[in-house]
Structure formats: C-alpha cells, structure tokens
Amino acid sequence: MQKDRGHRRFAVRITMIYALIGTLWIMVSDILLVYQAQVDDFQLSVFSIAKGLFYVVITASILFWLLWGIEDEIFLKSSALDAAANAIVISDINGKIEWVNPAFAQLTGYTVDEAKGQTTRLLRSGQHEDQFYKQLWDTILADQVWHGVMVNRRKDGTLYDEEQTITPVKDARGAIRHFIAIKQDISERREHELAIQDAHQALADAYDATIVGWSRALDMRDQETQGHSERVTELTVRLARAMGVDEEEIEHIRRGALLHDIGKMGIPDAVLLKAGPLTNEEWSLMRMHPIYSYELLKQIGFLRPALPIPISHHERWDGQGYPAGLKGEQIPLPARIFAVIDVWDALTNDRPYRKAWPPERARDYIVQQAGIHFDPEVVKIFLEHVDAWIYHGERRA
Numbered sequence: 001m002q003k004d005r006g007h008r009r010f011a012v013r014i015t016m017i018y019a020l021i022g023t024l025w026i027m028v029s030d031i032l033l034v035y036q037a038q039v040d041d042f043q044l045s046v047f048s049i050a051k052g053l054f055y056v057v058i059t060a061s062i063l064f065w066l067l068w069g070i071e072d073e074i075f076l077k078s079s080a081l082d083a084a085a086n087a088i089v090i091s092d093i094n095g096k097i098e099w100v101n102p103a104f105a106q107l108t109g110y111t112v113d114e115a116k117g118q119t120t121r122l123l124r125s126g127q128h129e130d131q132f133y134k135q136l137w138d139t140i141l142a143d144q145v146w147h148g149v150m151v152n153r154r155k156d157g158t159l160y161d162e163e164q165t166i167t168p169v170k171d172a173r174g175a176i177r178h179f180i181a182i183k184q185d186i187s188e189r190r191e192h193e194l195a196i197q198d199a200h201q202a203l204a205d206a207y208d209a210t211i212v213g214w215s216r217a218l219d220m221r222d223q224e225t226q227g228h229s230e231r232v233t234e235l236t237v238r239l240a241r242a243m244g245v246d247e248e249e250i251e252h253i254r255r256g257a258l259l260h261d262i263g264k265m266g267i268p269d270a271v272l273l274k275a276g277p278l279t280n281e282e283w284s285l286m287r288m289h290p291i292y293s294y295e296l297l298k299q300i301g302f303l304r305p306a307l308p309i310p311i312s313h314h315e316r317w318d319g320q321g322y323p324a325g326l327k328g329e330q331i332p333l334p335a336r337i338f339a340v341i342d343v344w345d346a347l348t349n350d351r352p353y354r355k356a357w358p359p360e361r362a363r364d365y366i367v368q369q370a371g372i373h374f375d376p377e378v379v380k381i382f383l384e385h386v387d388a389w390i391y392h393g394e395r396r397a
Helices: 002-037 042-083 102-108 130-141 187-221 228-242 247-258 262-266 280-286 289-297 301-306 308-312 333-347 359-368 376-396
Strands: 087-092 097-100 146-153 159-170 176-185
Touching: 087 102, 102 176, 130 146, 130 159, 130 176, 159 187, 187 228, 187 247, 187 262, 187 301, 228 247, 228 333, 228 376, 247 301, 247 308, 247 333, 262 289, 289 301, 289 308, 301 308, 308 333, 333 359, 333 376, 359 376
Parallel strands: none
Antiparallel strands: 087 097, 087 176, 146 159, 159 176
C-alpha cells in the first residue's frame, strides 16, 4: 500500500511540475509579447492566456495518464525483482554492480549499499582458475547466456555453492549494456547429491567385493583354474582400453570377466572336477554353464550390463561356438575381447594334464585362430600389446 501511494505521488508530482512550468511560460511569454508590442489590450492577453492554460490542462492530463500506465508497469517489475526469492544482480558491461535485490543481501551478507559500485569480483572465492572466469566472460560478451555452478564467498568469509545464470541485456541499437545474474545457493543440494554419490559408491564397492568373492570361490572349487579369473580380468580390461572402449563400458567388462564362469556353480562336481575325458552327455551339460550364468545374473540389474561375457565368451568368430552359435560381429565385442584373453591364459598357465606353453607358442596359436575362433581385429590389437603386458607381469612377479 505504501509503495502504491508513492507511485501515485510520483505521477502527480511530475504532472504538477509540468503544469506549473507550462502555466508560467504561457503567462510570462504573453505578457512580454504584449509589452514589447506596446499593445494595451488586456482582454486579448487574458484570452490568449486562457487558451494556453486550456492547452496545458489537456496535455497535463494526457501526461498524467501516460505516467500512470508506465509507473504501473515499472512498479510491477520493480516489486517482482525485489520480492524474488533468488538473488538478482544487475551490472554494467564491465561487471560494476548497479542494482541488487534484498535476496542478494540475505545470500551474501553484503547490504544493498555495500554492493552497489563494487564489481562482481566481490564474491570471488579463489576456488576457480582464471580460465573459468575467462570462459564465463567470453560467453556473455558474445551475447550468449551463461549457466553454471561456482563456489562464492560471503561477506563473513564462508564459502557456498551457487548456481547462476547470467543474461546479457541489450539497448535499442542491439549493443550489450548490462548483465543480469540470477543466483541460487545450492550448498544443501550439493551436500545431498554428494551423500547420495557416496552411498552409491559404497553400494557399488560392496557389489564388487561380492563379485570378487564369487570368482575366488569358483576358482577354489575348480583347482585347475585357481587365480584364472583375476588374471583374465586384468588382461581383458587392458585389451578393452587398447581397443578404445570407454571407461563406463570398461567397468561392465571388468565385472563380466570376473563372473565369466559363474554358471559352473550349476555344474555337478562329478563333471566339473572329472580327471578324465568327458562323455558327450557330460560335454552337453558343461556347455550349459553360459546359460546358467545368464539365468543367475539377469536377475541382478546391477550386473545386467556385464552379461555379454558370461553368456557369449565361448562363441567363435566362425559361428561354431556355443551356446547360440553366433558368428562374427553378432558376438558382442566384450565377449570377443575376452575370448582371446581366456585362451591365452589357459595356454600359458600350468594345468594338471599339461605344462604351460611358452608365450611364443601361445602367440602362434592365437595368430592361427584369427578369423576362425577369434575376431581378427581383436587379435591384431592383442599382439601389438601382449609383449609389454608379459614384461609388466614378470616385473611385478
């Protein structure tokens, strides 16, 4: 109500000033004209003044009506900016603060008078490199809206996370004259997001620890392959990176490699641990372990992206593998990568029925099987890196 009265008084004051100046001008100018012309015609002068005053009244009324409408609009906009919950700053093209709303004072601790005339550097925290601010200024000076998150400093020295949008404001000729920044304290939201991230990471770590435990338990059950799962996982991850697989997919590949034979938990000991050759019926049962892996893991949403290796690592490039008889690029890339590593590890490590092959012999076998058992491109990348991996492994040992 008080602001509304102020707005009315402003329109009345401007109109009265205009009317007073107009009246004085008409009266003085008419009297001077009569005096200079040496005309003693009082009646003519009164009529001329009355006509001028009528003009002043009409134009003053029009002015008052226009001012009333303009003031309504200005008052509405000003009230909206003052009442906004988010902090708002208007600065000139050099970053000098010209206006702030009450929410800015509440957010930063600087009063309106303290902020005016300062530059926007007032809130800098020292947490960002110069390049960060350069990119911001390059954006808004190019007449683009900048939106981002930064750490700012309050008057009392405390830091807070701020989400900010800065918009250039142009004049009638299209030149940028001001910037308007809308600011919001998101410290609590960021803390909440970080807490969720930490909880998610803790859950992922727990899942990963469980996965490693499963793979070790399987290796312990199958004495022939003890340590196999962790060895093939390390080399599979290296080969996937060498082939340019992105890091998000690498994590799924790592889990899939660890769990590649988890389906063997469904194979009876009499078959899995049999010392002699398997019968056709036993081979049929053994070849079911990728299916068992799929049935076990598909129920776990967290592990679903890791399924390509457990279900498809026994497929062959020529289509003669199992369980689905996939051929060529029908086989998922993670499974094609793992297949090379799985065979390499089996050949270069001791088994009860044979000694480990020398790396040269195993390498020759991998080359021979390119285009038959293995994806030729995967073999090519593998051969480019395997010597370095062997050297790395020997040095660690």
